Amino acid sequence: MKLTTDVCIVGAGPGGALLAYLLAKQNISVILLERFKEIAKEFRGEHLNEEGEEILKKYGLFEKIEELGLLRMERLEYWENGELFKTVLPAPNIGHLGIHVPQSYLLAVLINEAKKYSQFSLMTGTTVTDLIKDEEDCIKGVKANKEGKEIFIESNLVIGADGRHSIVRKRAGIDVTVRKHGYDLLWAKIPAPQNWEPAIKMALIDGMQLSLFTQAKGYIQIGWNIPEGSFPALRKQHFTPFIDKLAKAFPQLETTVRNHIKSWSDFVLLDVQSNSTDCWGKDGLALIGDAVHTMTPTGAFGLNSAMKDADTLATILTKQTISTVDLMNCATERKKAVEKLQAIQIEKEQTFATQFVIYS
Incomplete structure (x- = not known):
């Protein structure tokens, strides 16, 4: 089977699903690939911070998710030997210290909204096996397997949103630096x-x-x-x-x-680790989320950073400029922000025990 699209996104997690919706909304044809048959898979990191909340509200999505169910964290507590000794409350203008959103709800809203556009197509149970390249090594699409059948998807841009073990990143020959914590x-x-x-x-x-x-x-x-x-x-x-x-x-x-x-x-x-790479993409390819900057669970930045990647990328892509847009500017902006967040994670991890010095 051979298919053609403007953009092929590999990985229907929050970053990939949000980007697919935003591009389809701009009349850009998108095929979203997911290796699992069901989208409603369980994730560990399911907390929105104010950045993630802002992105969803920006596109009128937050209210739809809230209708399904979410939970605002009203305080942070520190306990020692069964007793509460310190409480941190949210800033009044934010009103929470994070919002728990079951990702089945988040993904359901993103996919359902994307399905309203004829430019969007979702293929589940589809595993990417390789990248399609031209004679100049530019990426022109992906090879995939669906129920034993090989599929060729030609696209002007491939987005790797397929997690920290990204097959797209590996097939593109992009190395990552792994940090153990x-x-x-x-x-x-x-x-x-x-x-x-x-x-x-x-x-x-x-x-x-x-x-x-x-x-x-x-x-x-x-x-x-x-x-x-x-x-x-x-x-x-x-x-x-x-x-x-x-x-x-x-x-x-x-x-x-x-x-x-x-x-x-x-x-x-x-297995806790953080990954980073200097290369966020190549000709015809961009990486987002854990595929390019895996984070540790500390601070619950991963989900929100993936959605910020999608939001940033969607603002610079148009149907007319997909093949010529300067993805490096987008990557540079996000790379600096992610480096700051990963540094914050390390600091939080190294100083966590100081919250309990009263008992040391």
Whole structure:
């Protein structure tokens, strides 16, 4: 099968889906490829900050997502030995310290809005295998596989929005610099107890960060930092003493924790790293989101930065200039902003324990 489009976007996460919608809205033909058959996949990073909120409001999307359900974080709390000792409240002009948005809701709105335009096409269950290049090594599209059938998609521009293990980036021969941060992360999700008020709660356990994020639909997401590479040895140890520390840090969660976290298999391990590259694209190719600047979970910048990439790129692309637009200016602007955010993440990680000096 052979298809032709103005822009081919690989990866239907928030950045790719938002960009597809914005381009289709400008009468630019877009094919959005997603390797999973279902768009409503589960993500770990689901918090909007004020930048992400502003982008969605700019395009009239925030209200549509709010109708499905979201949850504003009203405060940040620091706990020690089961007691609250410090509370941070949001600035009055912002009104929250982050907004939990189930990404199934976010993606549903973005895809549904894009489908209103005839220029938009979504292909799920489609895995990109290679890039199409001309004799001068300019990228002219992608090769993909859908249900065992090979597909050739020719386009004026390919957008790699396919995550930190981006096949588009790899096939383009773009190298990344990987930074390890000295920790990995265990995720778990439990039902929130009755009368649980929306908040971000932090504790320090064995010198490592433990975070609780209230979620929409009545859940709490647990993010527990552990030393880098320690999980194989950790899971050989008895499970109960580990979970006892969580119950001691937040006694009001003891019942729901013990009812819903009963073994190491109830955690999901995230190999924490941040990536960066000096090259955000080539002739006929641009990279956005985790494909070009993977971030750690600290500060919940990843989702918002991917959408900012999409917003910035959409403002400079037109149907007439797709083949000639200077993508490097866009990349330079975003690269500087991302470098600042990654530096903030490192600082937050290195200084987290100082929030608890009163107890040291």
